Amino acid sequence: MLKPVRKGLTEDEAVSGETEKLIKTTGHLPHSKAEEANAVDQKVVLAKLNSHLLWKFFALTVLCYIDRTNLAFAAIQLNKSLGFTEHIYGVGASIFFVGYSICQIPSNLILVRVGAPLWLSVLIVSWGIVATAFAAINGKWMFYILRLLLGATESGTFPGMWYHLSTFYTDKEIGVAYSYVSAGTALSQVIGAPLAAGLLALDGWLGLAGWQWLFIVEGIPTVLMGLYTKVNLAESPAKASFLTPAEKAWLQQRHAESKANKTMAGVEVSAWGAVHNWRTWYLALINLCDSTVKYAIIYWCPLIIYHMVGENMPHAAGEAAVPHDAVVALLTALPFGFAAFFMLINARHSAATGERRWHVTIPLAISSLALASMSHTMAHSPFLAFMSLLAATLAWAPNGILYSYPATFLQGAAAATGVALINSIANIGGMIGPYLIGRRARLSALLV
Numbered sequence: 001m002l003k004p005v006r007k008g009l010t011e012d013e014a015v016s017g018e019t020e021k022l023i024k025t026t027g028h029l030p031h032s033k034a035e036e037a038n039a040v041d042q043k044v045v046l047a048k049l050n051s052h053l054l055w056k057f058f059a060l061t062v063l064c065y066i067d068r069t070n071l072a073f074a075a076i077q078l079n080k081s082l083g084f085t086e087h088i089y090g091v092g093a094s095i096f097f098v099g100y101s102i103c104q105i106p107s108n109l110i111l112v113r114v115g116a117p118l119w120l121s122v123l124i125v126s127w128g129i130v131a132t133a134f135a136a137i138n139g140k141w142m143f144y145i146l147r148l149l150l151g152a153t154e155s156g157t158f159p160g161m162w163y164h165l166s167t168f169y170t171d172k173e174i175g176v177a178y179s180y181v182s183a184g185t186a187l188s189q190v191i192g193a194p195l196a197a198g199l200l201a202l203d204g205w206l207g208l209a210g211w212q213w214l215f216i217v218e219g220i221p222t223v224l225m226g227l228y229t230k231v232n233l234a235e236s237p238a239k240a241s242f243l244t245p246a247e248k249a250w251l252q253q254r255h256a257e258s259k260a261n262k263t264m265a266g267v268e269v270s271a272w273g274a275v276h277n278w279r280t281w282y283l284a285l286i287n288l289c290d291s292t293v294k295y296a297i298i299y300w301c302p303l304i305i306y307h308m309v310g311e312n313m314p315h316a317a318g319e320a321a322v323p324h325d326a327v328v329a330l331l332t333a334l335p336f337g338f339a340a341f342f343m344l345i346n347a348r349h350s351a352a353t354g355e356r357r358w359h360v361t362i363p364l365a366i367s368s369l370a371l372a373s374m375s376h377t378m379a380h381s382p383f384l385a386f387m388s389l390l391a392a393t394l395a396w397a398p399n400g401i402l403y404s405y406p407a408t409f410l411q412g413a414a415a416a417t418g419v420a421l422i423n424s425i426a427n428i429g430g431m432i433g434p435y436l437i438g439r440r441a442r443l444s445a446l447l448v
Contacts (some may be wrong), residue, residue, distance in 0.1 A: 002410025042344035073196035074211035097430035099151030108420040124226030126152035131355030132219030171407035179347035179400025189336035274418030284425035291429030339393035347400040363397035
């Protein structure tokens with residue numbers, strides 16, 4: 001018999017709390033609950049979780065990155081239309097991450113308090129509105145302000161999704177689960193590239209430039225997805241309508257047992273405890289280096305390919321070769337298709353073998369060497385430069401594995417704060433990577 005629910009606790013928190021106390025005192029689950037747990041098919045429950053949660057978060061990731069990075073495709077027309085230099089473009093691409101990094105921790109703490117369906121929907125609708133407003137850009141200052149606002153409104157999405165997944169999955173399962181979600185960061189470019197090609201081709205239709213159509217058409221679906229999330233995302237295992245009562249009980253018991261074991265092992269539970277834990281900062285530093293490479297590729301990949309293709313197109317003597325925007329957008333899809341493939345294969349192999357360190361180290365080492373070689377290969381062989389670009393997308397491979405680590409030493413409010421802190425520092429790479437390449441392009445006049 002459960003004790004009366006304390007004021008201020010939800011029903012599932014009370015159930016989990018009582019179960020956790022019993023585990024601490026007896027070392028095992030209550031007999032009746034253990035029988036219920038044994039009657040549940042774990043594979044069936046996990047399949048239900050995957051089908052309910054992962055596709056929704058994957059779709060959110062795709063929309064998030066399309067709205068965040070469609071600037072890379074729009075830049076081909078936008079820079080010419082508004083007279084933006086590589087420096088202005090680089091600053092605008094980077095300033096997004098100021099608002100993004102600052103707002104992540106407060107955003108995730110709000111999510112823990114009010115629930116994922118409500119808070120994620122507020123964030124998604126807000127960023128969809130801001131993303132659509134980019135069609136009205138008329139100068140660099142409006143460009144900078146909207147990029148800053150887009151960063152602030154998108155800030156809580158990824159740490160919020162991770163925290164919500166951690167209430168359903170164990171620390172051993174969340175790496176693969178989050179990899180499927182994170183695959184959207186790369187596949188958004190595969191989807192976004194042909195979509196951008198079609199929208200940029202609408203240049204001049206109804207008096208709007210192609211880049212304006214790009215922002216309008218890609219921003220509106222995000223608002224609709226935000227409304228859908230509020231209605232259809234399960235708030236917790238106890239409130240998951242797609243699960244049977246026994247399956248709900250099993251998930252709550254499993255979560256309570258894991259929480260009790262972690263507590264006895266001295267795992268951080270307080271919000272500020274995550275900030276003081278050296279492993280949080282260590283993971284943040286690794287993710288910072290990784291994100292610097294990834295965002296440099298994301299924001300400059302279309303322009304790099306534009307340069308590669310332009311150099312080898314037939315053109316009249318004395319005239320510059322100008323590749324078609326659609327050709328560039330379509331070619332851009334290929335490296336990101338490889339990135340998504342590498343990420344999923346690496347995460348599944350890591351989960352199957354139980355090894356994490358080398359599954360992080362090897363891809364990052366290859367990616368860094370490939371990216372470093374591009375300055376040489378671009379000057380001598382566009383084909384080798386493109387191969388280097390494909391190899392550089394191995395920077396995406398460790399993503400899910402890296403984000404499986406926090407669940408091993410953080411829980412509750414500490415996990416919410418820790419993952420937000422890791423993600424906010426990691427995304428400073430979004431300021432560094434695009435800016436450095438923009439700075440180099442400005443000095444060397446490599447890209448046009």
